[in-house]
Amino acid sequence: MKKFVFWLAALAAFVLSCNNPNRSEPGEIADLKRELSNLESDEALMKVRVGEKDFYSENMPFKTNVLLLPQSFKVGFLNKEGGNVEMEMIRDSWFEEKPINFSLTNSNLGESGGDQVIVMIGKLTDEMALQGEGYFLVNGKIEVPELSRQVITIVFKGNLVKPGQASTVENYVPVEGWIVVKEPDFSDQSSAEILKQLDEK
Incomplete structure (x- = not known):
């Protein structure tokens, strides 16, 4: 009887975990969300790891600047240190697709x-010399x-590759990123239909 109760409890825990929509939420996203109370509306936090740093x-x-259209999802980020992501x-x-995923392939390599x-x-x-460091994503996935x-x-x-470099494996720099936006202020040019669907959630 004790064994039956144990397995029943284990099964219940498994079912609850399967029904939890945040069960696969990356730890980095959870960490960023814990800091959202320190942000104003329409601000974002992110962790971007380029190479090992x-x-x-x-x-x-x-x-942030967020534009939602039926054919595209566009978002830009800028911080006071001159950091920017587009x-x-x-x-x-x-x-209309759930989950929302995009993929980028490198056609130069036959992908x-x-x-x-x-x-x-x-x-x-x-800042004084207006010198910076920048990259383009050449293949990967966005969720x-x-x-x-x-x-x-x-x-x-x-x-990633740096501007002006060939999109070859030898020039690849690995990247991982996690972004959280608090109460986004969507652009006035965003699709009214998409915004309506957001309001109905």
């Missing part, structure tokens, strides 16, 4: 499929686990 200062707020993912009816994706990552390294009036979360992983 964090690319941006920890817990540095970014101002992302545009293009695919018809992307908003096929994928979506139209533009991701640029940069920062100022010398949008949450998209609502309250929060947007974005997770991406892939390979």
